[in-house]
Amino acid sequence: MSTLEIRTVDVVKYVTPLREGGSLPAIVKGSDDFLYVLKFRGAGQGTKALVAEFIGGELARAIGLKVPELVFMNLDDSFSKTEPDEEIQDLLKFSVGLNLGLHYLSGSITYDPLASVADALTASKVVLLDSIISNIDRTAKNPNILNWNKELWVIDNGASFYFHHNWDTWRNHLTRTFPLIKDHVLLDRAQHLKEAASEIVKTLDFKTIERIINKIPEDWLENEGDTMSPNEIKLAYIEYLEAKLSMIDLLVKEAEDAR
Numbered sequence: 095m096s097t098l099e100i101r102t103v104d105v106v107k108y109v110t111p112l113r114e115g116g117s118l119p120a121i122v123k124g125s126d127d128f129l130y131v132l133k134f135r136g137a138g139q140g141t142k143a144l145v146a147e148f149i150g151g152e153l154a155r156a157i158g159l160k161v162p163e164l165v166f167m168n169l170d171d172s173f174s175k176t177e178p179d180e181e182i183q184d185l186l187k188f189s190v191g192l193n194l195g196l197h198y199l200s201g202s203i204t205y206d207p208l209a210s211v212a213d214a215l216t217a218s219k220v221v222l223l224d225s226i227i228s229n230i231d232r233t234a235k236n237p238n239i240l241n242w243n244k245e246l247w248v249i250d251n252g253a254s255f256y257f258h259h260n261w262d263t264w265r266n267h268l269t270r271t272f273p274l275i276k277d278h279v280l281l282d283r284a285q286h287l288k289e290a291a292s293e294i295v296k297t298l299d300f301k302t303i304e305r306i307i308n309k310i311p312e313d314w315l316e317n318e319g320d321t322m323s324p325n326e327i328k329l330a331y332i333e334y335l336e337a338k339l340s341m342i343d344l345l346v347k348e349a350e351d352a353r
Contacts, residue, residue: 130195136188141314143252150251162197202242217283218290276352
């Protein structure tokens with residue numbers, strides 16, 4: 095497999111805030127003339143949410159799910175100086191540097207469990223991916239999935255890997271399953287879990303995981319209070335993912351029992 099190429103673009107225009115959840119993402123225009131949904135490093139969960147978003151998105155792409163292109167986005171300090179809204183002004187000020195952008199899917203609609211399309215294999219892959227990355231935020235209340243051009247697109251993985259908010263205890267999570275899968279918005283559609291597991295294990299080999307983790311910007315891994323170095327943190331993510339893949343049969347059983 096070729097190396098993972100993630101483009102870096104500059105933010106040239108702040109278009110509009112998306113007032114959903116607490117993190118105030120925004121639609122911005124990049125130096126490549128495309129629109130992006132920008133996730134800010136200065137938002138509540140800081141760079142850890144960007145790391146989770148990035149790893150989750152690229153793992154989803156690697157297993158064949160539809161994910162908007164992820165790009166690193168440079169934000170300079172000029173935007174905060176012209177922003178009249180104080181809350182947004184602070185967010186822009188604390189987000190100078192490298193942030194994460196998702197290609198904006200114009201005209202997409204939020205997944206609706208009662209009306210939207212989701213084939214069984216795709217649903218099964220999303221359910222298992224979320225078990226692997228411990229994503230607590232893909233529920234009927236907050237699906238974090240879009241329908242665009244009659245296809246399912248995975249977005250918003252920022253609540254995954256919640257163990258990384260306390261690196262002192264991360265090893266306790268290596269052998270845990272993911273009981274919260276019972277609340278997953280796609281669980282009732284996930285009728286091909288064994289087939290999905292087989293495809294995921296084939297696709298997510300060590301090299302693929304390592305390639306994704308090694309693309310995380312170094313300064314996203316430098317947080318006050320963290321007891322580990324950026325390199326140790328990268329190795330921890332790799333070990334965590336390897337551990338989850340080695341117990342994928344347990345995750346399949348847990349999801350089947352919940353369904």
